Amino acid sequence: MSMGIPEIENAKLLFIFGYNGADSHPIVARRIIKAKQKGAKLIVVDPRITESARIADMHLQLKGGSNMALVQAIGNVIINEGLADQKFIEDHTNGYEEYKEFVKKYTPEYAEPICHVPAEQIREAARAYAKAETSMILYGMGVCQFAQAVDVVKGLASLALLTGNFGGPNMGIGPVRGQNNVQGACDMGALPNCYSGYQSVTDDAVREKFEKAWGVKLSNKVGIPLTHVPHRVLEEKDEKKKIHAYYIFGEDPAQSDPDLNEIRETLDKLDFVIMQDIFMNKTGLHADVILPSTAWGEHDGIYSACDRGFARIRKAIEPKGDVKTDWEIISLISTAMGYPMHYNNTQEIWDEMRSLTPSFHGATYEKLEALGSIQWPCRDESMEDKGTPYLFTGGKFSHPDGRGKFFATEWRPPCEVESPEYPYSLSTVREVGHYSVRTMTGNCRALANLEDEPGWIQMSPEDCDKLNVKEGELIRVFSRRGSLMTRVLPTERVKPGATYMTYQWWVGACNELTTPYLDPVSNTPESKYCAINLEKINDQAWAEQCIKDSYESIRKNMGIDTAKKEV
Amino acid sequence: MNYFVKGNPDLCIGCRTCMIGCVVAHEGAKIFQMKPGEYVFNPKLDIVKTATITIPVQCKHCENPACMNACPVGAIEVIDNAVVVSQNKCIGCKTCMIACPYGAIDMVVSSDGSKQLDGNSRMVANKCDLCTGIEGGPACVRVCPTASLKLVTEEAVETSVSNKRMAAAISLTQVKE
Numbered sequence A: 001m002s003m004g005i006p007e008i009e010n011a012k013l014l015f016i017f018g019y020n021g022a023d024s025h026p027i028v029a030r031r032i033i034k035a036k037q038k039g040a041k042l043i044v045v046d047p048r049i050t051e052s053a054r055i056a057d058m059h060l061q062l063k064g065g066s067n068m069a070l071v072q073a074i075g076n077v078i079i080n081e082g083l084a085d086q087k088f089i090e091d092h093t094n095g096y097e098e099y100k101e102f103v104k105k106y107t108p109e110y111a112e113p114i115c116h117v118p119a120e121q122i123r124e125a126a127r128a129y130a131k132a133e134t135s136m137i138l139y140g141m142g143v144c145q146f147a148q149a150v151d152v153v154k155g156l157a158s159l160a161l162l163t164g165n166f167g168g169p170n171m172g173i174g175p176v177r178g179q180n181n182v183q184g185a186c187d188m189g190a191l192p193n194c195y196s197g198y199q200s201v202t203d204d205a206v207r208e209k210f211e212k213a214w215g216v217k218l219s220n221k222v223g224i225p226l227t228h229v230p231h232r233v234l235e236e237k238d239e240k241k242k243i244h245a246y247y248i249f250g251e252d253p254a255q256s257d258p259d260l261n262e263i264r265e266t267l268d269k270l271d272f273v274i275m276q277d278i279f280m281n282k283t284g285l286h287a288d289v290i291l292p293s294t295a296w297g298e299h300d301g302i303y304s305a306c307d308r309g310f311a312r313i314r315k316a317i318e319p320k321g322d323v324k325t326d327w328e329i330i331s332l333i334s335t336a337m338g339y340p341m342h343y344n345n346t347q348e349i350w351d352e353m354r355s356l357t358p359s360f361h362g363a364t365y366e367k368l369e370a371l372g373s374i375q376w377p378c379r380d381e382s383m384e385d386k387g388t389p390y391l392f393t394g395g396k397f398s399h400p401d402g403r404g405k406f407f408a409t410e411w412r413p414p415c416e417v418e419s420p421e422y423p424y425s426l427s428t429v430r431e432v433g434h435y436s437v438r439t440m441t442g443n444c445r446a447l448a449n450l451e452d453e454p455g456w457i458q459m460s461p462e463d464c465d466k467l468n469v470k471e472g473e474l475i476r477v478f479s480r481r482g483s484l485m486t487r488v489l490p491t492e493r494v495k496p497g498a499t500y501m502t503y504q505w506w507v508g509a510c511n512e513l514t515t516p517y518l519d520p521v522s523n524t525p526e527s528k529y530c531a532i533n534l535e536k537i538n539d540q541a542w543a544e545q546c547i548k549d550s551y552e553s554i555r556k557n558m559g560i561d562t563a564k565k566e567v
Numbered sequence B: 001m002n003y004f005v006k007g008n009p010d011l012c013i014g015c016r017t018c019m020i021g022c023v024v025a026h027e028g029a030k031i032f033q034m035k036p037g038e039y040v041f042n043p044k045l046d047i048v049k050t051a052t053i054t055i056p057v058q059c060k061h062c063e064n065p066a067c068m069n070a071c072p073v074g075a076i077e078v079i080d081n082a083v084v085v086s087q088n089k090c091i092g093c094k095t096c097m098i099a100c101p102y103g104a105i106d107m108v109v110s111s112d113g114s115k116q117l118d119g120n121s122r123m124v125a126n127k128c129d130l131c132t133g134i135e136g137g138p139a140c141v142r143v144c145p146t147a148s149l150k151l152v153t154e155e156a157v158e159t160s161v162s163n164k165r166m167a168a169a170i171s172l173t174q175v176k177e
């Protein structure tokens, strides 16, 4: 995020794009409500009527998969109506002329049939965004989980460049990340192309610094993105390039990744799979070794929030039973593999991280203790450097010449669209209460009491009438890749033809249906769009029994005591 | 006057924390210690979502409660400004559930684990009791992350009415003949 989360409350206009705060981050949703109470205008772009859309001044209920067309149509209006901030563009950006030329064709009338949003509404939204004193963009997985994702992110950033909404407080652009501490994982270098603080693995100076600190030779090649693993296991002919072992922790690809059939095949084909997690999950069913680790209340450490803010987490209870913290397990494995690794506590790890990462260097434990949270970059250890609430102060950007770069490109439709055989679209979404896969929250009884297997498919009342299905009824959902049963949830909040499922359920696992197509840059899968069909089940009693049996059998395979729990 | 909890649809994000708060307040910590399947989970309010509204629906604690008037065994009484079902008197006849114009009453398995003569679990009427007897007042109000719920007391009603009258008086003076 270019800004800090608390700034959301003070923006004069919030432009919320493909982000459903109420379900993904209730705490951020609270800030959105506060902003509204303080008089901010709210524009929501989402194919569903989300909680934010419901209270918005304007809701652009676009068709899923049309983001790029809409973003560029907004850029087109801002330029054509003379609302662009010419001074900011001249002083701080590159590529404006090319951008202007490119978005010429993206008139609101051109976008209307693609986005299913009236041209006049696009104009109004563009005017409001450009005219507000400070406009802030918040986007979520509704932007990132498409095969055209990075383009849209750059397109949104271009809108902020166009209107000078960078470099000051209460403006900018904020990806509200998909998962707790995913920002932290990226910050700490859990990416195939960088070390901590986004230092590139292909930069010799950086590599030498790490080699010296750790006393080992390190590769100068970019690693393999997570979503390329199935291909590297199933299709790679060169034995040397093939992946043979997979060490998975805090992740459940057999639940969260697209096209689960392929994932299971991958896990079974691998010579060796280690799963390290707090409870049994679907991936664990394919693992050779399971390493039980501590949960969030049982260990110390540092998290980063999506606004680059580090905060300490502290152990609340002593772990019980045969478990270790993740860092202890990693140290032991590393030592056993011939690289002795030893730390006494998380502060030692953090201090090493800081010493090798200039942009985090000033964020000491002591300072975190005193300030509560610090947003990087924080370079200096002295108390004066309190971190950076918002980036690009005064319009100075991270490109070598300090200027922001405009970006435009053609809109591409999703990779798999509706067809006569598969006439509905399916998007995977979140529901409040159940976090990501169900490893944590599925084991929290109050949450499981509110919602449990097999989950729901959100459908428009029109589609429910057409298929003659009622709320709570079990329905068969299938795509080119798989099939499952789930419960019907009629809701006026979705448009006819579009359906939505949350992805955590073991029995109604919607990733059986999703496609493995990826964004070419981020390698994030297109979880927000695939084509499906729906079929009424006449024998409901039989279907209910199937659900019960399959839940029972999953639990049994996982070694969970099944006698005690009703479905 | 009876009190009641009022939700604000402009603030509610539909997170259902209030429902969990309600159950925990009434059942106590035991629901985290008992075996799954051995405790009951009976929220006394429900979140309703339409295209334009998200809001919890719960008992209004009417001044002349249809449920109380309809109950054949006198299991519903007014206690401390709240309309309360006394579950041990309830015979599970469902009359109150039908009588309630707000759909605020449902029938649930009694949380005390008691059995009927035929060995089945006892079914009783379940509705908001404004957390009568629970320290800190209604749990839903306390746990809501957006402060979308308010306990409306007699005092609050009086202030609100007098404020509205004040505003009305001012606006009336602006209407010139």
Ligand code: SF4
Residues within 6 Å of the ligand: B007, B011, B012, B013, B014, B015, B016, B017, B018, B019, B047, B055, B056, B143, B144, B145, B146, B147, B148, B149
């Ligand atoms: S806790 Fe508050 S915001 Fe959440 S559902 Fe209940 S009333 Fe709505």
